[in-house]
Amino acid sequence: MATGRDVAQLAGTSTAVVSYVFNNGPRNVSPATRERVLAAAAELNYRPNALARALSFGRTSTIGLIVPDIANPYFGELARALEDAAMERGELLLIGDSSLDPERERRHIAAFVERRVDSVVMVSLLDEPDFAAFEQASIPVIALHPIADDAPAASLTIDYELAARAAAAHLVAHDFDSIGLLNGPAHSVGAGQHRRGFLAAMAEAGRELRHDERNSGTSRADASAVSLRWLAEPERPRAITCATDEQAYGVLHAAYLLGLRVPQDLAVIGFDGTEHSEYAVPPLTTVRQPIRAIAARAIELVAEAAAEPADGADFTRVRELAGHELIVRASCGCAEG
Amino acid sequence: MATGRDVAQLAGTSTAVVSYVFNNGPRNVSPATRERVLAAAAELNYRPNALARALSFGRTSTIGLIVPDIANPYFGELARALEDAAMERGELLLIGDSSLDPERERRHIAAFVERRVDSVVMVSLLDEPDFAAFEQASIPVIALHPIADDAPAASLTIDYELAARAAAAHLVAHDFDSIGLLNGPAHSVGAGQHRRGFLAAMAEAGRELRHDERNSGTSRADASAVSLRWLAEPERPRAITCATDEQAYGVLHAAYLLGLRVPQDLAVIGFDGTEHSEYAVPPLTTVRQPIRAIAARAIELVAEAAAEPADGADFTRVRELAGHELIVRASCGCAEG
DNA sequence: CTGAAAGCGCTTACAG
DNA sequence: CTGAAAGCGCTTACAG
Structure with missing residues (x-):
């Protein structure tokens, strides 16, 4: 697969400029070189490598979702609503299905930490989910069910x-x-x-x-x-x-x-x-x-928390209630x- | 978050050895240093960064799944069965829900290419799904529905x-x-x-x-x-x-x-x-x-194809039929x- | 407006 | 058995 280097070479410029073009910044690029870069990229079918990007950028633009049972239509609807909300913010939602198996839940948690998702929305199988791995990695988590007052996560749930x-x-x-x-x-x-x-x-x-x-x-x-x-x-x-x-x-x-x-x-x-x-x-x-309202608010909270890591302590105090009908x-x- | 460097420093060794320990290879490590590395890693809550790993290793150990509608229990069951099969091979399944929206399907395809999934299982919304992006990235795809004879993908489906x-x-x-x-x-x-x-x-x-x-x-x-x-x-x-x-x-x-x-x-x-x-x-x-049989076979085919990129041409000729009942x-x- | 270079955190030949 | 170093493909100060 073509790399930014290949594109730069073909366009007769540097990798920095290729990056500026694909990210619309942080520096300006003259219209002429921008054209050449775009043309070269199209010719080579260039697709930026999101892994490399995330590694140097420090964010993956990815939100993890853990559900107990994706075959339950409730969680199917929830996953869809969350994905809608995530996409609106340009984030990708990764869905992990625990299959009603706590060991699976644990593996998804580990996988999300290793993949450095920016934040996590979680519906746990357990009464006291283990947030430690996320906490150590400074990944903000919001649970969509009640959690302990001192749990290192936010929560948003109906009563x-x-x-x-x-x-x-x-x-x-x-x-x-x-x-x-x-x-x-x-x-x-x-x-x-x-x-x-x-x-x-x-x-x-x-x-x-x-x-x-x-x-x-x-x-x-x-x-x-x-x-x-x-x-x-x-x-x-x-x-x-x-x-x-x-x-x-x-x-x-x-x-x-x-x-x-x-x-x-x-x-x-x-x-x-x-x-x-x-x-x-x-x-x-x-x-x-109110699935859609919950989803939209959860993504909003979690995205804000990921953007302002300074407020981490405040975020874990969030306990919001949604209405039911x-x-x-x-x-x-x-x-x- | 602690890096391999931090662990190496604390253990008084090099990052290479940390890598050898966490991957059980490709070089041997003396029991004594292995102990020290493990102890240091535990103390620092070290979690290898999967992005960096994938970047240098060249594989993400990730399989992408695209379904038309995750709120449809059929696709929920399918996703679960595929995740079971993927986990057995140590692969993570990323689920993308197209929400019955072709534009969504396109975005998931792009996201999977950019994230360099090793392979893809696809149930398309479209009669003629666009496999071009995967083909250009040399990512093997298997469709779980009939596709054109000359489509650059495998297929596995009932009649x-x-x-x-x-x-x-x-x-x-x-x-x-x-x-x-x-x-x-x-x-x-x-x-x-x-x-x-x-x-x-x-x-x-x-x-x-x-x-x-x-x-x-x-x-x-x-x-x-x-x-x-x-x-x-x-x-x-x-x-x-x-x-x-x-x-x-x-x-x-x-x-x-x-x-x-x-x-x-x-x-x-x-x-x-x-x-x-x-x-x-x-x-x-x-x-x-036969959802579980289809899922197991699909993952098997796609994992083999990802492991032997040489046989790419053969793989896209695969048209397997599963039984119904x-x-x-x-x-x-x-x-x- | 643009280029050369360092750095993100890993893995892996290459030496020893 | 172990270390120093190059490289994976990006982004971004730093110079010019």
């Missing part, structure tokens, strides 16, 4: 407890007398938030109410298997609110297999609110996360009121 | 025509008398393959049969909108076979909105066969692509025979 409460309260308001929570893994931080929100709504009901919690992984397969057992019990819930849309799809599938009609026999609410939720059968009532559709049977 | 015929033939065999094809954009190469397979099955039916084709984008939203109009017509089909699972989900949604029961009033078949298809309501009959579930009403 899961409040959002979970809103979903459960919706079911309470519509007089269901037996409400279930299909939560994530029982001891995770995220499950604790959903549980607290759910229980708060139950406590506020002001009437007798049976309620119950079950736990499953985030996959449809797992959620379906758990729901199949749950819904076969004599005391099965009349309504179920879930910690993710994926789990809600599993509930819908289990209900189908058992011949339960949704919403007539079972009301269902999801959580996350991807575009796909509108096309579920029946369309899914869900709590929508309950979208009422057919799956909970309350769409008309 | 879409055969697979589409199998799906349609299944409906023919089960005596549906009015069968529709919900195809992709009418004039694309892919739509042509689905159409030929579909029409072949119709021709082989050996009886009177109404059939019809409609076209939609790959999104659920678009497929649902098109289906809504189609299924409201008096001559609506009794069965629909689709070019993608995403479109089939759109059909299921439209049927739901119109109060049509699947499969009693309308049989539906998808195409691609992601894990999610099993959890549709009702579970989706679909043509499964019809998975019969409830959505076509034929699950019991």
Whole structure:
């Protein structure tokens, strides 16, 4: 592949000028030589080597993204929104998929540090992700979920407890007398938030109410298997609110297999609110996360932090909250009121 | 961030030795100095700079992936399978999402060339993707869809025509008398393959049969909108076979909105066969692509090509076919025979 | 406006 | 077994 030297030679100038032309600076180039350089570059199919550029420039113009599960459409949508926001700033988004495997997450962290990404957006599998490698490399990180107050990273997230409460309260308001929570893994931080929100709504009901919690992984397969057992019990819930849309799809599938009609026999609410939720059968009532707003703000924060390394300490104090929205559709049977 | 020089200084040795230690070669290092280097590296949190390494080594240990739409679970699953295969070979997979936008695809191609990925796996939005930039940079590319015979890339793909015929033939065999094809954009190469397979099955039916084709984008939203109009017509089909699972989900949604029961009033078949298809309501009959096998083979081919640049000409002649499999579930009403 | 040269952080023949 | 030095392909003060 042609190098800047080759171009300089063909254009009868120096590599410095080639660089000035391709970067529009930092020095001016006369129109005539600029023409010659461009012509030579075109003839040789010259593509600047981004590795060499980054090595001497000190920035890679690259943002790393780590997601737990790219096959989950929520993270697919999130990745797309982040890439849109990154591209607008001329940054490339590198996507690392942890495949629900903590070891994978660790490897992506290492790979991003070694490749010197300018900054990182992270959705960790772990309750206490290990930010140490990024911290040592002075790479700013923003987590899109709650993190410890003293964690060396920023965070931007909805208030899961409040959002979970809103979903459960919706079911309470519509007089269901037996409400279930299909939560994530029982001891995770995220499950604790959903549980607290759910229980708060139950406590506020002001009437007798049976309620119950079950736990499953985030996959449809797992959620379906758990729901199949749950819904076969004599005391099965009349309504179920879930910690993710994926789990809600599993509930819908289990209900189908058992011949339960949704919403007539079972009301269902999801959580996350991807575009796909509108096309579920029946369309899914869900709590929508403002994915595009979160993505745009996350990239903005992280790009600023990368540009002003001096403010690193301030950046790791950032704890921003985004709003959520309950979208009422057919799956909970309350769409008309 | 600490450099190899810092480590060498602290360990009282040279940068060459640091490199030998971290790469296990190409020269031996005495156990004593190796210890000292490792200790110094640990103390300084040394992480080799992959950019500098790649620049001098001439390889980035990186494979680029371009997909049309990462929010489509099929490509999510594909990306995951490819990353698994890449990691097994110690390569990092960089994922570029074209967001159904050809301009985006072009930018990813440019970014991959500039970053000097060792090779590329590509699912293009376009019928005739532009491989020129990769060819000029001598970067081997494998497309996971059919490409022109003289295209400067390898390809590995199922036989879409055969697979589409199998799906349609299944409906023919089960005596549906009015069968529709919900195809992709009418004039694309892919739509042509689905159409030929579909029409072949119709021709082989050996009886009177109404059939019809409609076209939609790959999104659920678009497929649902098109289906809504189609299924409201008096001559609506009794069965629909689709070019993608995403479109089939759109059909299921439209049927739901119109109060049509699947499969009693309308049989539906998808195409691609992601894990999610099993959890549709009702579970989706679909043509499964062997995603993991395709991913493993694609990475194998591309890694070999990158290792032996001499065989570049041979590599671009590779046109491999993978098998497909019809998975019969409830959505076509034929699950019991 | 332009060129010669140092430097980014590695790897690897070349000497010893 | 180890060190000094050249080179990978850029960018950018430093001179002119």
